[in-house]
Amino acid sequence: MKGRNSISLAYALAALLMAAPARAHHGSAASYDIGKQTTLTGVVTEWVWKNPHCFILFDVTDDHGTVVNWGAETHPTNFLVRNEVKGVPVPLNAASFKPGDKVTVTLFPSRAGTPRGLLAKIVAADGTVMLDDGDTRLNRGGQ
Amino acid sequence: MRAAVVVLVALLAIVSSANAQTPQSSKDWPPCNRCLTGQQERDAAAKAKTLPFKPRDFSGVWGLAANGFNLDQRAVPPMTAEGQARYAAAKPGLGPRGVPLGNDPLMICDPVGYPRSFTYNYGMEFIETPGRMLQFFEWGHTWRTIWTDGRALPVNPEPRWYGYAIGRWNRDTFIVESSGYEERSWLDQDGHPHSDQMRLVEQYRRVAADAMEVTITLTDPKTYTAPWVSRMTLRLNPASEIGEYFCVPSDEELYKKVMREPAGGVVK
Numbered sequence: 001m002k003g004r005n006s007i008s009l010a011y012a013l014a015a016l017l018m019a020a021p022a023r024a025h026h027g028s029a030a031s032y033d034i035g036k037q038t039t040l041t042g043v044v045t046e047w048v049w050k051n052p053h054c055f056i057l058f059d060v061t062d063d064h065g066t067v068v069n070w071g072a073e074t075h076p077t078n079f080l081v082r083n084e085v086k087g088v089p090v091p092l093n094a095a096s097f098k099p100g101d102k103v104t105v106t107l108f109p110s111r112a113g114t115p116r117g118l119l120a121k122i123v124a125a126d127g128t129v130m131l132d133d134g135d136t137r138l139n140r141g142g143q
Numbered sequence: 144m145r146a147a148v149v150v151l152v153a154l155l156a157i158v159s160s161a162n163a164q165t166p167q168s169s170k171d172w173p174p175c176n177r178c179l180t181g182q183q184e185r186d187a188a189a190k191a192k193t194l195p196f197k198p199r200d201f202s203g204v205w206g207l208a209a210n211g212f213n214l215d216q217r218a219v220p221p222m223t224a225e226g227q228a229r230y231a232a233a234k235p236g237l238g239p240r241g242v243p244l245g246n247d248p249l250m251i252c253d254p255v256g257y258p259r260s261f262t263y264n265y266g267m268e269f270i271e272t273p274g275r276m277l278q279f280f281e282w283g284h285t286w287r288t289i290w291t292d293g294r295a296l297p298v299n300p301e302p303r304w305y306g307y308a309i310g311r312w313n314r315d316t317f318i319v320e321s322s323g324y325e326e327r328s329w330l331d332q333d334g335h336p337h338s339d340q341m342r343l344v345e346q347y348r349r350v351a352a353d354a355m356e357v358t359i360t361l362t363d364p365k366t367y368t369a370p371w372v373s374r375m376t377l378r379l380n381p382a383s384e385i386g387e388y389f390c391v392p393s394d395e396e397l398y399k400k401v402m403r404e405p406a407g408g409v410v411k
Contacts, residue, residue: 030241031406048401050394052249055402073402078265078281078386087182111243112408 032118049094074119187382196352198315201269215373226366233334243407252390254304256328319345338365353379
């Protein structure tokens with residue numbers, strides 16, 4: 001019984017430690033303000049399917065016609081291949097977004113005020129939610 | 144007679160358990176690198192909990208990023224002056240000391256080294272062969288050899304990112320001793336340092352079909368004034384295979400130029 005208790009304790013400890021930092025390692029996590037989220041609609045210019053982190057670049061046009069190229073980074077490729085949104089598999093790959101695609105992106109913005117962010121959610125033009133892990137990011141302190 | 148039957152049944156149960164196949168790969172689940180859905184993975188993990196296991200069978204993939212753990216940050220011993228200086232010079236990109244940009248060696252694709260490869264753990268697989276236990280790591284797609292042929296640790300080993308390791312069994316606990324570490328690697332995401340005098344003693348004990356208890360005792364008199372002991376539990380990922388995660392310098396340079404530096408406020 002004592003052994004079983006120690007195993008249960010180990011499981012509980014492991015569960016707690018699952019919240020430990022595991023991603024966003026490449027010097028980026030501290031750059032983003034996880035206290036804010038910004039939602040932008042734009043047109044994809046590039047979807048970079050590479051490590052250390054995949055990222056999407058997209059043009060956003062404001063009311064005055066000024067175009068700003070935004071970038072939002074997300075996980076490494078080996079996590080995105082088994083991406084799911086609320087339990088529904090939405091595996092991403094290099095062809096998930098193409099230049100010209102209209103997307104709505106929610107991101108945690110750069111603290112520096114530059115047009116860069118940590119991806120929280122991205123919705124395709126047809127309404128398909130392609131990725132939605134803003135809450136997970138928040139639970140991990142932005143990592 | 145009844146007692147004899149009971150004993151026989153018990154013995155058969157023990158033998159059956161000892162011969163049971165440990166869940167580990169394509170025999171029970173599709174051979175696919177991370178192609179399963181989260182639900183399929185959860186189902187596989189639930190199934191693994193119920194299966195018998197051999198305590199000395201470590202085969203399979205243990206831990207993934209979702210199981211990320213760390214050296215025990217509450218048990219960090221006081222540092223020597225040299226340790227303090229190196230810790231102060233380390234600028235992590237995340238965690239309580241995180242700053243934009245930073246100088247984590249990972250950002251220039253230095254090898255992760257050990258034990259960070261183990262604790263950071265994008266997935267680690269044990270492979271046992273005669274005279275060796277091997278650990279394969281997804282990050283860097285690299286491996287560590289643990290010699291089990293009875294040899295001793297070298298006296299003055301050439302420093303290596305993954306050190307020099309020997310292992311032996313003590314009952315059902317696998318004990319690994321290692322030394323000879325290249326001191327440029329960080330121990331963890333917080334930038335804790337170590338020197339080339341670091342020695343590790345690791346103890347691995349499989350306590351369930353899907354769980355392994357691990358204790359890592361780190362001694363490094365040049366950096367820490369006392370041993371640093373960390374305990375953690377590894378979980379088996381029965382439906383997984385080790386993938387390939389390289390830090391590719393050209394890709395890292397692209398990421399730095401397009402994302403990391405602009406996000407950190409660097410404008411060129």
